[in-house]
Amino acid sequence: MDQNPIPLPKxxxxxxxxxxxxxxKFLDFFKKQxxxxxxxxxxxxxxxxxxxxxDDDQQYRVEQESNFKYIFGCDLLDxxxxxxxxxxxxxxxxxxxxxxxxMWMVVFSNEEIKEKYRLDDVLYVDQLxxxxxxxxPSKLFIYKxxxxxxxxxxxYPQFPYLSKYKVDEEELYWTLNECRVTKTDxxxxxxxxxxxxxxxxxxxxxRKIRVGNKxxxxxxxxxxxxxxxxxxxxxxxxCICASGTGGSTLHYIENDKTIEDKQLILxxxxxxxxxxxxxxxxxxxxxxxxDEKQSIIYNAVLDAQRQxxxxxxxxxxxxxxxxLAERVIVQHLLDAGxxxxxIEELMQNRIGKIFFxxxxxxxxxxxxHDVGGYNKGCPPRIPELQSLRFRRDLExxxxxxxxxxxYFVDFIIQEAxxxxxxxxxxxxxxISEFMYVxxxxxxxxxxxTANGPxxxxxxxxxxxxxxxxxxxxxxxxxx
Amino acid sequence: MDQNPIPLPKxxxxxxxxxxxxxxKFLDFFKKQxxxxxxxxxxxxxxxxxxxxxDDDQQYRVEQESNFKYIFGCDLLDxxxxxxxxxxxxxxxxxxxxxxxxMWMVVFSNEEIKEKYRLDDVLYVDQLxxxxxxxxPSKLFIYKxxxxxxxxxxxYPQFPYLSKYKVDEEELYWTLNECRVTKTDxxxxxxxxxxxxxxxxxxxxxRKIRVGNKxxxxxxxxxxxxxxxxxxxxxxxxCICASGTGGSTLHYIENDKTIEDKQLILxxxxxxxxxxxxxxxxxxxxxxxxDEKQSIIYNAVLDAQRQxxxxxxxxxxxxxxxxLAERVIVQHLLDAGxxxxxIEELMQNRIGKIFFxxxxxxxxxxxxHDVGGYNKGCPPRIPELQSLRFRRDLExxxxxxxxxxxYFVDFIIQEAxxxxxxxxxxxxxxISEFMYVxxxxxxxxxxxTANGPxxxxxxxxxxxxxxxxxxxxxxxxxx
Numbered sequence: 004m005d006q007n008p009i010p011l012p013k014x015x016x017x018x019x020x021x022x023x024x025x026x027x028k029f030l031d032f033f034k035k036q037x038x039x040x041x042x043x044x045x046x047x048x049x050x051x052x053x054x055x056x057x058d059d060d061q062q063y064r065v066e067q068e069s070n071f072k073y074i075f076g077c078d079l080l081d082x083x084x085x086x087x088x089x090x091x092x093x094x095x096x097x098x099x100x101x102x103x104x105x106m107w108m109v110v111f112s113n114e115e116i117k118e119k120y121r122l123d124d125v126l127y128v129d130q131l132x133x134x135x136x137x138x139x140p141s142k143l144f145i146y147k148x149x150x151x152x153x154x155x156x157x158x159y160p161q162f163p164y165l166s167k168y169k170v171d172e173e174e175l176y177w178t179l180n181e182c183r184v185t186k187t188d189x190x191x192x193x194x195x196x197x198x199x200x201x202x203x204x205x206x207x208x209x210r211k212i213r214v215g216n217k218x219x220x221x222x223x224x225x226x227x228x229x230x231x232x233x234x235x236x237x238x239x240x241x242c243i244c245a246s247g248t249g250g251s252t253l254h255y256i257e258n259d260k261t262i263e264d265k266q267l268i269l270x271x272x273x274x275x276x277x278x279x280x281x282x283x284x285x286x287x288x289x290x291x292x293x294d295e296k297q298s299i300i301y302n303a304v305l306d307a308q309r310q311x312x313x314x315x316x317x318x319x320x321x322x323x324x325x326x327l328a329e330r331v332i333v334q335h336l337l338d339a340g341x342x343x344x345x346i347e348e349l350m351q352n353r354i355g356k357i358f359f360x361x362x363x364x365x366x367x368x369x370x371x372h373d374v375g376g377y378n379k380g381c382p383p384r385i386p387e388l389q390s391l392r393f394r395r396d397l398e399x400x401x402x403x404x405x406x407x408x409x410y411f412v413d414f415i416i417q418e419a420x421x422x423x424x425x426x427x428x429x430x431x432x433x434i435s436e437f438m439y440v441x442x443x444x445x446x447x448x449x450x451x452t453a454n455g456p457x458x459x460x461x462x463x464x465x466x467x468x469x470x471x472x473x474x475x476x477x478x479x480x481x482x
Numbered sequence: 483m484d485q486n487p488i489p490l491p492k493x494x495x496x497x498x499x500x501x502x503x504x505x506x507k508f509l510d511f512f513k514k515q516x517x518x519x520x521x522x523x524x525x526x527x528x529x530x531x532x533x534x535x536x537d538d539d540q541q542y543r544v545e546q547e548s549n550f551k552y553i554f555g556c557d558l559l560d561x562x563x564x565x566x567x568x569x570x571x572x573x574x575x576x577x578x579x580x581x582x583x584x585m586w587m588v589v590f591s592n593e594e595i596k597e598k599y600r601l602d603d604v605l606y607v608d609q610l611x612x613x614x615x616x617x618x619p620s621k622l623f624i625y626k627x628x629x630x631x632x633x634x635x636x637x638y639p640q641f642p643y644l645s646k647y648k649v650d651e652e653e654l655y656w657t658l659n660e661c662r663v664t665k666t667d668x669x670x671x672x673x674x675x676x677x678x679x680x681x682x683x684x685x686x687x688x689r690k691i692r693v694g695n696k697x698x699x700x701x702x703x704x705x706x707x708x709x710x711x712x713x714x715x716x717x718x719x720x721c722i723c724a725s726g727t728g729g730s731t732l733h734y735i736e737n738d739k740t741i742e743d744k745q746l747i748l749x750x751x752x753x754x755x756x757x758x759x760x761x762x763x764x765x766x767x768x769x770x771x772x773d774e775k776q777s778i779i780y781n782a783v784l785d786a787q788r789q790x791x792x793x794x795x796x797x798x799x800x801x802x803x804x805x806l807a808e809r810v811i812v813q814h815l816l817d818a819g820x821x822x823x824x825i826e827e828l829m830q831n832r833i834g835k836i837f838f839x840x841x842x843x844x845x846x847x848x849x850x851h852d853v854g855g856y857n858k859g860c861p862p863r864i865p866e867l868q869s870l871r872f873r874r875d876l877e878x879x880x881x882x883x884x885x886x887x888x889y890f891v892d893f894i895i896q897e898a899x900x901x902x903x904x905x906x907x908x909x910x911x912x913i914s915e916f917m918y919v920x921x922x923x924x925x926x927x928x929x930x931t932a933n934g935p936x937x938x939x940x941x942x943x944x945x946x947x948x949x950x951x952x953x954x955x956x957x958x959x960x961x
Binding site for chain 2: 007008009011012051054055057058059060061063064068069102105106107108109149150152153155156157158211212213215216217219220221222223224226227230231234236240241252253254255256257259360370371372412414415
C-alpha cells in the first residue's frame, strides 16, 4: 500500500451566468419561432425522479434530467420547474420532506436552494397547482417527444388540473432540442475540460495496464482518476473495456476478461462533469507493440478519422462524412488484400458496412448521444445510414464525435461469406487471418467553432505516439 | 502521474455448490413449514428489471434482485425463475433479443447461460406460459410482501394467465426471508471476505486523506480500492463521507465539502461482492490527532460497541442490546458533564435518544439492511425502538451490524433544549461546546457463529490504533 497522500482536487469553476445565458439563448430562439404564441406563456419541465432500489429502503444515485439541468441548473430530484417566457423568471418546485428527514439526510431550505442554484423563486411541489392558477399563463409549453435513437417518450408533467389550460406538447420539444444542438462558448469550455480530463484518465490507464490485468481494472482506474481530481462520480455511459475479440462487440461492458499478450485493447470511456460529457475511444496493444495486422487496421481507422477531420467545415453534411470515412476504410482493406474489386463497386455494395458497422459519430453534450439529431426540418434518417445518429449539415457550435472503426464481428462476417452479393468482394482467407484483431475504434470529440474544427481531447493517436505513451514517454513530442 | 502498474486482482472464488446449497437449505425449511401444500408446487420469482436512463438510449447498471440471485445465482436482467419444490430443479427464463443485438452487446446463448450459472434449464420468457401449463403445478408460490423498513412492496410476477392456477402470495415471502436471516458457512465466508476488503479500503483512505482534500476523494479512493482488487463495481449503499458537523447527518452523501483541520471525519462505506455486502463505519481526526472532546465522545461510542460485543450470544435479544448501548453512552455523557441526573432517570426519559438517534444495528447480507428483521412470529417493532431494524433473539448464523453512535444534531438538540421534560437533564452550555464534534459512529459487521460472535472486519478502533494507522504505522501491533 503506497503512502502518497491523495492529491488536491482541481475542479472546473462553472461561471455564475452559465444557465442564465442558456436561458437567454433558448428564449430568443423560442420567441422567434413562436411569435405571439409565446406571449404570457410558460415553459413547464419535470426533473428526474428518484428511483427505488427494488423494495429496499435505498435509492439509486440519479442524475438530473438534461433539459431540467440546462434550464434551471438545479440538481435536486423530484422537482418541477417553470420558466416564464416573457420575463425569463425561473421558479423551481421542490418536494417537501417531513421535518424528521433532516436527521437522515441533508435537506436544504427553499431559500438555500434559491441561492445555490441562482433561481428567482423556490416553492414546494404542492404549491404548483395554485401557482399556475394565480399566474394564469396563456399557454403551457411541455417537453414531450420521442427520442430518435431510443424511441422512448420523454417524461413530462402530468396533472389532472392541466386540462384547464392551453397546453402545447409540440413546440417545446423541437425548439429546446434545436437550441441544444449548438453549444455556447461556455458550454464548449466545459466540454473541453471534460474531454481533457478523460484524456488524462485514458493516458493513465494506457501507461499502467499490463497483460494479466483484468479489463475492469481499466474501468476502475479511469473512474478513479476522473473522480479524485474533479469530483466526477458519474460516467456519461458504461465504460467499454475490451481486450482481444471483445473489441468487436460495440458496447461491450462486461469488462471481466483477463488481458492477454498480443491483444488489442479497446477502451471507450468518457468523463462527465456538471452534466456535460466526453466520449473518447482509444485502441492500443496489450504488450505495448502493434503487430503488422493490428497496424494495418489501426492505420486504416486513423486515416479515416484524419480525413474526416480535415474535411470538417460549416455546411458539410455529416452523412457525407460517414461515406468519406467508409471510403477510406474500404480503400485500406482493399490495399491490404482483405477485399477484392474496385473502390466504386465496394462502395456501391456497401461492403464497408460489414467492418465499419456503426455510424461515424453523434452529437455530444449533456447527453452522450445528444438531442436534435433528426430534429424537425433536418435531413431524415435514411436506410443506407440507419445507425447514423444525425445527418445534418454542420454548424458553428456543434459538438460531435468522430469515431470511425473497423470490427471483425464473427456473426456479421460469417453471414457475409454466405451472401453471394457480398462474398465475391471478400477475401475469406485473408479476413480469417485478421479475426483475432477484434476491433479498432478511434473516437475524438470535435467542436466546430468559428475558427474551424477543434479536437477537444488530447490522447495519443499515431502508432508511434501510442507505443511511446505505453512506455511512459512523453508522446506529445512525437508525431 | 506515477508509473506503477495496476496490481493483479485478487477475487474470491465462490464455490460451485453455493446456490445449490442455499436452495437445499431453503427447500428443507419451506417443505417443513408448508407440509403437503408444497407437493408438486413451484416457487416463481421475478428478477430485476432493466431501467432506462430518462428517454436516453442508455440504461442504468442494475444489480440482480437479491432473492433471485440467492435462488438462481443468475445476474441477467429481465428474467423470471422457477424452482420446483419437490425436485429442486431450477429453470430461468431469459429475454429473447433480436439477432442484431449481438453486434452491440454480449448476448449469451441459453446453453451458455445454463452452464455459466449451473441451471437445470434456460428458456425464453415467451415460453413461460406454456411451460407452466405443461408443468401443471399444484400451486405457484410468489414472493410478494411489504418491506418492514421501506414499506415498499416487492416486485413479483404478474401475468393474466396466472389466474388459471392456485397462486399463494403469503407463504413464500416470510419463509424465504426467514431462510435468509441466518447465513450458511459459505455465505459467512463471502461476508468475511467483503468485510476485510472494505477494511483494507478504509485503512487506505485513513492513511492517505489530508486536510484540504475533498470529502468525495475518500469515496473515490475507497471505491477504487474495492474495484481494482476485487472487481467490486458496486457499493452496497451510497458512501457516506462526512467531515465536521456533516457527521451528524446520518446518511450524509453529499461528500462535497473540503476537509478542515481539527475535524472528525466519519466514513460509512462498504464493499459489495457477488451480491453480498459489508457495512463499516470509522471515525477519525482530520489532522491525525483526537482532541479532548473528540476523545470523550469517541471513547463513549467505542465502549458501547465493545460492551455490546461482549454480551453477544445465542438467545440475547437485540432490543436489549440497543438499550445496553444507550446506557453505556448515557453513562459516558453523564460522566463528561453533558447530562445531569441519575442513569436510571436518563434511561427512563430516553435522553440517550437525543444523541444516539438511530438503531444499534441491522441484519446484513445480500441487502445492507437485510430481510426478515420483523418477520412473522418475531418480536414486533415497538415505539420505543422505532428506528431499530430488528428486535429478534440472536441465533447462530445471524450476521448484523453493531453500530452505536453519538451525534450532535443541531435541530434535535435545539428542540430538546426547548422541551421541559428533556431540558432538565441537559447541560446546555457543555453540550454547546461539543457541537463541533459532529458525529461519531463505529460500525462493525458481526457474525454469530457456533463458536460465538466474530467481528468480520478489521479496522483500527482504539484511539491509539486510529492515530497509528493515520501515521502509516502498523496499528495491528497496538492495543
